[in-house]
Amino acid sequence: MDKEKHFDIEDPAQEMVVILEHWKKRKKRMRILMRCLFGVIFCLGIGLGVFEYFHLYNQLPTVLRVKAGEVQILDLGLPMTGEIVAASEQGTSNIPKEKILVDLSKEVELQMWETNEYLMDIKLFGYLPFKQVNIQVIGETELIPAGIPIGLYVETNGLMVIGVGEFEGENGIHCCPAKYILKNGDYILECNGVAVTDKDTFISDIEESGGKEVVLRIQRNGSEQNVSVKPEKNSGGDYKIGVWVRDNAQGVGTLTYIDANGNFGALGHGVTDVDTSTLMEVEDGTLYRTEIISVKKGKVGTPGEMTGLIVYSEDQILGDIHYNGIEGIFGECNQEAYDLCTEKPLPIGLKQEIKTGPAEVICTVDGTTAHYNVEITHVQMDHNNINRGIELQVTDLELLEKTGGIVQGMSGSPIIQDGKIIGAVTHVLVNDPTRGYGIFIENMLEH
Secondary structure, eight states: OOOOOOOOOSOHHHHHHHHHHHHHHHHHHHHHHHHHHHHHHHHHHHHHHHHHHHHHHHHSOSEEEEETTSOEEEOOOOSEEEEEOOOOSSSOBSSOTTSOEEETTSOEEEOBOSOOEEEEEEEETTTEEEEEEEEEEEOOOEEEEOOOEEEEEEEEEEEEEEEEOOEEBTTSOEEOTTTTTOOTTOEEEEETTEEOOOHHHHHHHHHTTTTOOEEEEEEETTEEEEEEEOOEEBTTSOEEOOEEEEEEEEEEEEEEEEOTTSEEEESSSOOBOTTTOOBOOEEEEEEEEEEEEEEEOOBTTBOEEEEEEEOOSGGGEEEEEEEEETTEEEEEEOHHHHHHOOSOOEEBOOGGGOOSEEEEEEEESSSSEEEEEEEEEEEOTTOSSGGGSEEEEEOOHHHHHHHSSOEETOTTOEEEETTEEEEEEEEEETTEEEEEEEEEHHHHTTO
16 A cells, blocks of 8 residues: 655645545546456456366367277266267167267266267256267277287379479589479479379479470379479589489388287377378388397487398288378288287276276386386377377386387387287477387377
């Protein structure tokens, strides 16, 4: 509060006027202060409300899978009611069709017998429309957790443009014919109507163009189009268009699982180009047996790495790669891969079954496939990055001694909890190599 003020004025009336003016100014300042205070409180309330809204939104999965015939316990603890608006007309369920309501604020048991899809409208506090959840009833699935190191070789669908740049022309002036025509991440599929299969042939086609305009069939952002480029001579007299291209990629990772039909999944994330970080469009690929020959321990600020020896010979092949997506690499394996996997088949664990607490990862860092202890620290039920649905921390002293935590090459290591395969390791935190992320196994199976 203001200190008491004294006025040296002989006229009492004038003194009263001055005092009243003083109190008016004081009240005005108080009103302004209160408005500012209420404004700050209002903004904080709006901010906290928005934060809480998105927190609740992300706690509720957009897709919820349940196993046919099993009692599925949901314990989301959210102040919401779900109303199933599309129920199957066949089979049996413990949800009565005349009142298909689910109270998500407490533990709920669901049991559905036929594989089907349902829609559930979620209402906040029972009446405010909030979100729609797709319930997918799936059959029981068992997978052989692998955890063995693999070498991979993939060939792109056409040539991937990884850079566009200038070169010195015949007259000494820098030029770039492909500038503003081709972009990083484009795929060159054809040159003058002929399929492009490798970069050496493509380079020869450009050099033999004689400077005549060439028509390239490219794929950009999932759609195809034709573009024209006129090659120019470089300082050595060869015709160029000023692009760098890639037609294959190699690497080391970990095999996650093999199913009963010989299909495999690995890595838990896609194979991306090292220069552009773009997911590579794979035309074909091969899985090879790999021997880990060295491990560089991870430390704060520098991820560790496993180095593998890959022998690209027929007797080392473990399978064929058919698909490269954000969920990982997938294909068919051979008997050699089966023989290397010594684990017994395990049922899958869905994301709502995962609990924070102890779990294990299976990986090979010193020639022997082993189980190592980790801690599940958080489960993101509806993360916008599917490769980071599971947050985990390595607690196993032996693994920490060998690797410092999670290292490059461990991507794809299966995560096991309560006798179920629940996901695969995907990323490491650069600032703390003991911590990282994993993908839900159900996401790997939906590719």
